Amino acid sequence: MDFSRSPKKEPGPIGPGKKLDTVKKTMKTFGFASFLLFFVVGNLFVGDLFAAEKPLVAVMVSDDHYHADTLLPPLVEKLAQENHWNIVVLHGKGTSNFPDIDVLEKADTLVVFVRRLTLPKDQLATLKKYVESGRGLVALRTACHGFTLRNKPAPDGCENWSEFDADVLGGNYHDHGKDPLGSDIQNVESKLDSPILKDVKPDRWHSIGSLYWTAPIKDDTTLYQTGSSPEGKDVPVTWTRLHGKTRVAFTALGHPKDYEVEAFQKLLRNLIAWSLER
Numbered sequence: 328m329d330f331s332r333s334p335k336k337e338p339g340p341i342g343p344g345k346k347l348d349t350v351k352k353t354m355k356t357f358g359f360a361s362f363l364l365f366f367v368v369g370n371l372f373v374g375d376l377f378a379a380e381k382p383l384v385a386v387m388v389s390d391d392h393y394h395a396d397t398l399l400p401p402l403v404e405k406l407a408q409e410n411h412w413n414i415v416v417l418h419g420k421g422t423s424n425f426p427d428i429d430v431l432e433k434a435d436t437l438v439v440f441v442r443r444l445t446l447p448k449d450q451l452a453t454l455k456k457y458v459e460s461g462r463g464l465v466a467l468r469t470a471c472h473g474f475t476l477r478n479k480p481a482p483d484g485c486e487n488w489s490e491f492d493a494d495v496l497g498g499n500y501h502d503h504g505k506d507p508l509g510s511d512i513q514n515v516e517s518k519l520d521s522p523i524l525k526d527v528k529p530d531r532w533h534s535i536g537s538l539y540w541t542a543p544i545k546d547d548t549t550l551y552q553t554g555s556s557p558e559g560k561d562v563p564v565t566w567t568r569l570h571g572k573t574r575v576a577f578t579a580l581g582h583p584k585d586y587e588v589e590a591f592q593k594l595l596r597n598l599i600a601w602s603l604e605r
Contacts, residue, residue, distance in 0.1 A: 389418065424450070425446070454488075465577075498577060515553065539564070580594070
């Protein structure tokens, strides 16, 4: 019996077929790597592009009455994250001075909650220019008397804008009801399917904020919510209108307890989204 080992075979030359297979495998590997690199880089570029195109929501607050300066920015920040907006806060810190107001040049909409302020003349000019720019404006509660003092002249270097409510918002604020009575908020039945009232449920709820006397509002407004109390019935609460090409929305809601109500949160989201439409 022959127990000798068979001679080890040396690898032969690679034939044309094997060479082609090797080339194909190499191209396939490098091709996949190139595709992967293109996919990653491309997505980073597109992601940055879309990030750059996020609408900018400016929030203007300086309120020490309804705590809007501490309650409104976090809510809008939450809504911005959920709806892919960017946000910048212009904070007057209880004063009428907004040193960063020039950021309005880049804003797509402005959310305002201020009360009884008179801006420096140059800052008021910037705000007025924005309001006429054809972008968006959402005003809450005391904003209807936000830029004028009550029966007082403006301090030196500042200016009242008492026409803001009537000329821009389309409202007619002249007082408010008794605080303990609050307001029974009612969605307008004919507008229940509108984007403004999307997910704003229930259709009727009670706000402990006093009812604002806003009637009559301008004929070119679209009414979405009314308020009632023992002192008055079906008073306009939330409406929209066009000021030139600027989309303007107003709601008299904004009492500190309103922020805890989902219906108010959804309403604010919808008003901002509507104001951003072009």
